[in-house]
Amino acid sequence: MKNTAQQEEIKAVVRPKMAICYDFDHTLSPDDMQTFSLIPSFEIDPGDFWHESDSLAKDNLMDKNLAWMFELIKYSKFKGKSLSRDYFRRVGAEVPLYKGVEEWFTYVNEYAESRGIEVEHYIISSGLKEIIEGNPIAKYIKRIYASSFLYSADGIAEWPAQSVNYTNKTQFIFRIAKGILEEYDERVNDNMPHSKYPIPYENIVYIGDSTTDIPCMTLVKSKGGYSIGVFDPVSKNKKKVYQLFNDERINFYAPARYSKDSPIAMYIRQIIDEVAMKEKHKEEIGQLRAPAEAYKRRVTISRAFSDLDIEMSKEEKATVEKLMNYLDEGV
Numbered sequence: 001m002k003n004t005a006q007q008e009e010i011k012a013v014v015r016p017k018m019a020i021c022y023d024f025d026h027t028l029s030p031d032d033m034q035t036f037s038l039i040p041s042f043e044i045d046p047g048d049f050w051h052e053s054d055s056l057a058k059d060n061l062m063d064k065n066l067a068w069m070f071e072l073i074k075y076s077k078f079k080g081k082s083l084s085r086d087y088f089r090r091v092g093a094e095v096p097l098y099k100g101v102e103e104w105f106t107y108v109n110e111y112a113e114s115r116g117i118e119v120e121h122y123i124i125s126s127g128l129k130e131i132i133e134g135n136p137i138a139k140y141i142k143r144i145y146a147s148s149f150l151y152s153a154d155g156i157a158e159w160p161a162q163s164v165n166y167t168n169k170t171q172f173i174f175r176i177a178k179g180i181l182e183e184y185d186e187r188v189n190d191n192m193p194h195s196k197y198p199i200p201y202e203n204i205v206y207i208g209d210s211t212t213d214i215p216c217m218t219l220v221k222s223k224g225g226y227s228i229g230v231f232d233p234v235s236k237n238k239k240k241v242y243q244l245f246n247d248e249r250i251n252f253y254a255p256a257r258y259s260k261d262s263p264i265a266m267y268i269r270q271i272i273d274e275v276a277m278k279e280k281h282k283e284e285i286g287q288l289r290a291p292a293e294a295y296k297r298r299v300t301i302s303r304a305f306s307d308l309d310i311e312m313s314k315e316e317k318a319t320v321e322k323l324m325n326y327l328d329e330g331v
C-alpha cells in the first residue's frame, strides 16, 4: 500500500486530462489560410479562385476540399510553381492569427495546471495541414488533423492524402477521446468502456465558426462536453453563431479574440473549473465505492455461509472467521 505522500505525488504527475479542439480558418485565423499568400502567388484573385473551385465541385458533384486541392495542383502546373511541403510551411508562417492566439495556449495550460488539470490542444481543420504546421502556434498543438497532400519522392504535392470536412471531422473527436490518434488506426472503432477513455467526452471543448463545424459541435455538446462558436471581432457578424446557438449546437459564443480578458478566456476558465470539480467528484465517488463494495461482498459471503447450514469443524470456523475479519477491514 502506498503512503499518502506517494499517492499525492502520483496524483501530481497523473493529472486528469482535457482536450480543446480548434477549427483553424475564421476561428484562430481571420480568413481561409490559402487566401493570404498561396493563391495570390499564382497571380489569381482569391475570389476568382474560390468561385472556380466551388463551381468545379458543383459541376462534378465533388467534395469542396478535393476541388480546391485539385485547383491548387492545376495552377501549380500551369504557372510552373512546384507545391512542396516546405513551400506550404513557409506560407503557413505568414498566416495571420486573431489577437491573443499566440499567448493563448501557454495561458490556458498554466490556468489548467493551477486547477490540477492537463490540457491538450488539437486542431481539426478543413484547411491544409502543411500550412498549419508552418505556423508558429504548431508547437503548442498535440496533433493537427486537416486536409493534406500525398507528395512525390521529390517532395511535390501530387494527390490528396486526407480531405477533412463536415462529419468526417468527428472521427478525430473519437480518436482524441479514445487516445487512438493515428489517422490510419482502425482500433478507433473498437469498443472501449467509458471509464477507460484517456479524455472522456465531457472533458472536451470544440471551438469553431461555421457549418463545417456543426457535426463536431453537436457531437461534443451532446456527449456532455462544451462547444463554443466564434465570430469575427472586426465585422461583428454574429448571424452564424446566433443560428448555431438557437439550433442548440453550441454552449457559448464569443468574438474570436483570445486575450486573457476576453469572453472566450472567461468561458474556458469556467469550463476548466467545472471539469476540475467533476474530476474531484469522480475521485471522491471512487473512494466511497471501495468500502461500500467491500460491505456488499461481506454481506453476500456471510449470507452464503448461513444459507449453507452445515456443521463446520473448529478449524473451518476459524478460517471463516479469519475471512470475515479480513473482509471487515475493507468496510
Ligand SMILES: [Mg+2]
Pocket: 023, 024, 025, 026, 027, 208, 209, 210
Ligand atoms: Mg472555420
